[in-house]
């Protein structure tokens with residue numbers, strides 16, 4: 499179950515239920531003194547919940563199985579036409595949980611960095627499943643701050659033929675500024691997050707935030 503927190507026409511941003519367990523996980527990873535092992539382990543537990551919630555938004559197909567006692571269980575399976583796309587580098591931290599939940603899932607990658615001169619996001623690299631236009635895409639980036647990188651990444655997917663409605667953008671933390679930017683440009687892209695932050699500081703870090711997610715996760719700070 500996810501909670502609907504914002505709606506305009508048909509689009510929604512979904513916030514994970516703010517359980518005490520989720521707040522406890524946030525408390526560990528937001529602590530500036532958290533060591534890397536804890537950061538990676540507990541961030542992984544939040545990412546697991548987010549990926550589960552994101553998958554819930556994809557289509558399911560009916561499938562019957564026979565149980566060991568000879569009964570038919572009328573079940574469901576998530577459509578095989580799903581894939582992940584991570585936004586390097588921080589989004590790579592979400593690949594393990596996606597592969598655990600959906601073994602064998604295809605995972606594309608997009609590398610976008612801000613041009614030092616123009617300050618605009620620049621696409622350096624993308625590798626996507628060849629048939630991505632007919633897939634549902636879980637777009638992975640733990641941080642949605644200004645939305646600049648997010649917009650550039652979604653543009654790559656839309657240019658590759660992915661309908662906006664087939665994109666679910668998954669973040670650990672989201673700033674209202676980034677959410678608005680995505681909703682304004684791509685109103686049919688759905689978003690799943692575990693926290694809506696208060697806003698951004700003058701260096702575009704989220705408040706209260708977590709610092710640089712990629713540095714803390716990969717140990718490069």
Ligand code: URA
Pocket residue numbers: 641643702703704705707708709710711712
């Ligand atoms: N990227 C991060 O890693 N942290 C922020 O607060 C904003 C962008």
